[in-house]
Amino acid sequence: MSAAPLLSLKGVHTHIGAYHILHGVDLEVPEGEVTMLLGRNGAGKSTTLRTVMGLWAASQGRVQFKGQAIGGPGGQRTTPEIAQEGIAYVPESMGIFADLSVQENMLLAAREARRAADLDAARLDWIFSLFPALHKFWLYPAGKLSGGQKQMLAVARAIIEPRALILIDEPSKGLAPAIIHNLIAALQELKRQRTTLLLVEQNFSMAQALGDSVAVMDNGRVVHSGRMADLAADQALQQRLLGLSLGAHQ
Known part of the structure; x- marks a missing residue:
């Protein structure tokens, strides 16, 4: 029997003003692992992180951390309270x-x-x-x-x-390759210490180097979840989910 995830989102919807951004997100982040959140621009990845942090409130569903509700109707915590729980x-x-x-x-x-x-x-x-x-x-x-x-x-x-959990949104964006290499090395050191990370990333070689598990988003939903190594080995799946192959971005 597998251990309960450190963080889970179950049927999470998020509205920003008149816009319905997340449409029932289901996501699990295992403790001590690096989970990559991938997807095309506008898929809802950044909104997912901001919803976990309470910067935008989940209008439906539930966000749970260490088995306790931190987001969703009836269980929404403030951003300072969520940070106080050990989420950066x-x-x-x-x-x-x-x-x-x-x-x-x-x-x-x-x-x-x-x-x-x-x-x-x-x-x-x-x-x-x-x-x-x-x-x-x-x-x-x-x-x-x-x-x-x-x-x-x-x-x-x-x-x-x-921190119990660190959320990082596109850490390599706009950085030179040498700096990305240094950043990967630092995050790999955190990984060796079994720090739990949830990373949104567009650099697929970085995702492949760091990720244990992966979730792919499209149109405000998680459309695929599994092991990063399995996605990295399946070019047809990469093409279907992301419109390109990881091998093209080494």
Whole structure:
């Protein structure tokens, strides 16, 4: 008997104003694994992450985390409450504060720290080993970082304290191949530590390198779920679900 998923969405619908974006999403995120959320632009992937975080409320269905309702009618929690449960979110916009230093950005993300000396030194050293540029630019304004360095800061903020689940929306978007390679290496280190990740990603070689399980969305629904390795090995399925093959994006 398989263990219950860390996060599950059951029949989730989301409306944004007059627009009906999610149409009954069913999704399970196993604990200790990396789940990739794939699909064409406009399929509802980012809306799914934002619905999990309570930024947009589910109008129908249920979002459950560790077996408890955090979203849906009658069980909707606020975004701060959801974050307090141990879920971190890295939006596509990265969500960093450009006018604040790298250090100040990290402090804001660390719930238990009020000054730099309060940060867990061992954990900070580990983060610097993943993202050396953050150490180099520790006192620089975050707005002066390169695009890749800003993405590293966004991920670093999500892991400054241990989190049960990290949601990341298109971490490789707009980044140079060398920076993507570094980002993959950092996320693989999180994976080795059995950090549970749910990633929206358009870079299929990155998805293949990181993913344990995969869900493919289309028109606001999950139309396929399974093991990432199985999807990567089946070009006909890739073509049907995504309109291209992963092999074309190595």
